[in-house]
Amino acid sequence: MSENCCSTSKTDDQPVKKTCPECGAQGKPVPRITVGALLVPKARKRMPSVDSFIFCSKPDCDVVYFMNGTNPFHLEDLSVRVGQKVAEEPKPVCYCFGYTEQMVIEDVVRNQGKTNIPVEITAQVKAGNCFCEVTNPQGTCCLGNVNQAVKKGVAQYMRQARGNK
Numbered sequence: 001m002s003e004n005c006c007s008t009s010k011t012d013d014q015p016v017k018k019t020c021p022e023c024g025a026q027g028k029p030v031p032r033i034t035v036g037a038l039l040v041p042k043a044r045k046r047m048p049s050v051d052s053f054i055f056c057s058k059p060d061c062d063v064v065y066f067m068n069g070t071n072p073f074h075l076e077d078l079s080v081r082v083g084q085k086v087a088e089e090p091k092p093v094c095y096c097f098g099y100t101e102q103m104v105i106e107d108v109v110r111n112q113g114k115t116n117i118p119v120e121i122t123a124q125v126k127a128g129n130c131f132c133e134v135t136n137p138q139g140t141c142c143l144g145n146v147n148q149a150v151k152k153g154v155a156q157y158m159r160q161a162r163g164n165k
Contacts, residue, residue, distance in 0.1 A: 018054045018066075018068065020054070020056040020058065020061060020063050020066060020072075021063070021066055021072055022056075022061055022062070022063045022072065023056065023058050023060070023061035023063065025056055025057070025058040025061065027054035027055055027056045027057075027066065028054065028055050028057070028138070028140075029052045029053070029054060029055070029139075030052060030053050030054070030055045030065065030137075030138065030139030030140075031051070031052050031133060031139050032047075032050065032051055032052055032053065033133055033134055033139075034053075034133055034134060034136070034137070034138075034139035035047065035053045035065050035073070035139075037134040037135070038078050038079055038080055038134075038137055039073060039077055039078060039079065040077060040078065040079050042077075043073055043077035043078075046071065048067060048070045050067055050070075052067075053065040053066065053067045053073075054066050054067060055137065055138055055139065056072075057084045057085075057138070058085075059084060059085055059087070061085070062074045062075050062085075064077070064078055064082055064085070064137060078137065080092070080095065080135075080137065082137045083100075083101065083137075083145060084137075084138075084145075089101070089102045090102070093142060093145040093146050093148070093149050094117075094121055094142040094145070094146055095132070095135035095136045095137075095142060096121075096124070096129070096130050096131055096132060096135050096136070096142065097120075097121060097124060099117060099121075099142075099146065099149075101149040101152070103117075104117055104146060104149035104150055104152075104153055105149055105152050105153035105156055106153070107153065108150055108153025108154055108156070108157055109153055109156055109157045109160065112157065112161075113153075113154050113157040113158070113161075115150055115153065117146060117150070118143060118146050118147060118150065121142070121143060121146060122143070125141070
């Protein structure tokens with residue numbers, strides 16, 4: 001299951017990007033297994049029989065998944081926090097290995113602008129220990145989210161380093 005969970009290839013049965021019914025943002029396809037794994041049981045009962053859904057990543061929109069002709073799934077329908085949609089910690093950036101945005105930022109600052117967290121995650125992916133398709137609400141590899149947190153950490157470290165001169 002995990003050998004290609006972090007690959008960038010798309011399957012032909014995934015729908016074309018669609019717009020969120022509540023905010024109008026472009027969504028990205030996610031496989032059914034992601035949605036089914038992350039919905040609370042009550043919400044899972046109203047899943048339509050489709051192969052994939054659309055993920056809305058817009059931070060100020062309460063919709064997480066949608067599909068044409070169905071009721072969307074909102075934040076309260078999920079069993080996990082959606083890192084892209086929460087402003088306060090814990091803000092998950094890596095669901096498989098438990099990293100939050102703040103953990104990554106603190107590691108970068110503590111290590112003077114550097115971190116091994118992306119390398120550690122990559123090693124775990126290569127070892128077959130990644131299950132992004134069932135743990136990450138995006139249904140894709142978390143390294144993009146982790147790298148964004150690293151950039152925030154570097155920026156914070158640089159501000160602090162300039163302030164100490």
